[in-house]
Amino acid sequence: MTNTAPEGRRTGLTRNLAAKIATLPMIATALVVFLGGTIWTVVYSFTNSKLLPKLNFVGLAQYRRLWSTERWLVSVDNLMIYGICMLILSLVIGFVLAALMDQKIRFENVFRTIYLYPFALSFIVTGLVWQWILNPEFGVQKVVRSLGFTDFIFDPLYDQQIVIFGILIAAVWQGTGLIMCIMLAGLRGIDEDIWKAARVDGIPTWKTYVFIIIPMMRPVFITALVLIGSAIVKVYDLVVAQTGGGPGIASEVPAKYVYQVMFTAQNLGQGFAASTMMLIPVIILVIPWAYLEFSGKRRHG
């Protein structure tokens, strides 16, 4: 090979050697932990590993068992209900609050501080506070009853049918502030002229939002969607703190199922199969987005 590089410049592996050495932690993380770890888990999900990982392939047996386990089925149901509600509520509440905040209001900073502070808290803190507020013996139910409505029932954390909505109340409390902030940034990025034009044409404000502003904010909505979506799949600490998966197994979620079979029941193969299933929504949601965002257009350099 002819060396056309200017004098003093090395080619091949030694080019930018310092940069390569300096980014070894990143390369190792990307290749060994993220890529390697994921492949490893998927491969071992086809084995009958129990206490220790063993390469004893049993085909789809773990998956068959998984999908006939009551606890897992409940977990998946819960995640679906929680996920759909969380997605809709976060987007709607986040957008409405952002739209109201964008009306040149006073005390904008105060409102923003109030809406966003729960996001700084741990899910454990959030779960425990709402566990206390929703406690039927002391919380909202008791207060309303003491006002004279003695038949009033509001005990979502103790009712198997609706426990997941009790968790939803806490999750919305913690998460919508972030979505509001992102939406507000999106709204602020919209050209003032568009509003003027819409007003000149006599388009009602709500119609301007629905047909002009929201379509223009597509990238913001996609970012919000990806954020909410990946947070939904990961929901774990909140459930542990708020209900511990109870009453019974009524509020179990997949992330908790994985932890339980892997580290408590020490049934590794089953845990790997369950965590592999958790990858599917992520692949559907994130890979197309990441492709659009990071591979298409390159910024600078």
Added chain:
Amino acid sequence: MADTLRIEGAVTPEGPHGRKPRRALSRRNIMIYGVLLLAAFYYILPLYVMVVTSLKGMPEIRLGNIFSPPVEITFEPWVKAWSEACTGLNCDGLSRGFWNSVLITVPSVLISIAVASINGYALANWRFKGSDVFFTILIVGAFIPYQVMLYPMVIILRELGIYGTLAGLIVVHTVFGMPILTLLFRNYFTSLPEELFKAARVDGAGFWGIYLHIMLPMAVPIMVVAMILQVTGIWNDFLFGVVFTRPDYYPMTVQLNNIVNSVQGVKEYNVNMAATILTGAVPLAVYFFSGRYFVRGIAAGAVKG
């Protein structure tokens, strides 16, 4: 559609700018502030309930209303939560968890930021063949549920001989914080003028020289953002604390959960709420003092998983 609108807007004769002046108490304003205040009420309520409950004695809690302010203020629950609350056989309160969390958070924040800033710098200024591939894997990896990588991580740490130790947990936080931080630093360094880098190159500065003498001093604002992100993120972590440490090293969040959700003994709700506030105090303080930096942090890190 937007373009046609803009043109139409431009054609209209120039009138006064801005909105029509409005009366303070128009129906529109009542609606806007009404909804905003209602929402603010929902967001502020739990903090209020936490504080109020933690200042009451147990008899008052049993008889009273969780929303009513304390009749007799007592700080005993706080003292008890800090130094006497029990987890299992240990009855030395949350203080142990607090110091564990400090011990975990400080080195994790420093190391993860050091590693990520070097990554970001290399990706912005010293790109090499394959660097973008690694970066893409890193970003996609941020969205993989941690459960998928938990066990491989356990094996890696065990092979390194640091499973169950503080060092192990620091590695875990550095690894899983890397995507968002690297993205943050890469974007920041990319936005700096390239001439700066080129001039330093011409002067003969190398990889580390430019990093230490030029890039690092310029990266202070983004360092603050990264610091806020990491301090709150690592302090609030629960899963890694449970999986990767022994009970002696349990961080505050894990200990808090053990105290509150323990099945033994009489439930002392005031102590529980005091413990909850104590655990939330550090990230809340960071949030209230950092203000706009916090907002910038989450806006910049909007892809955090």
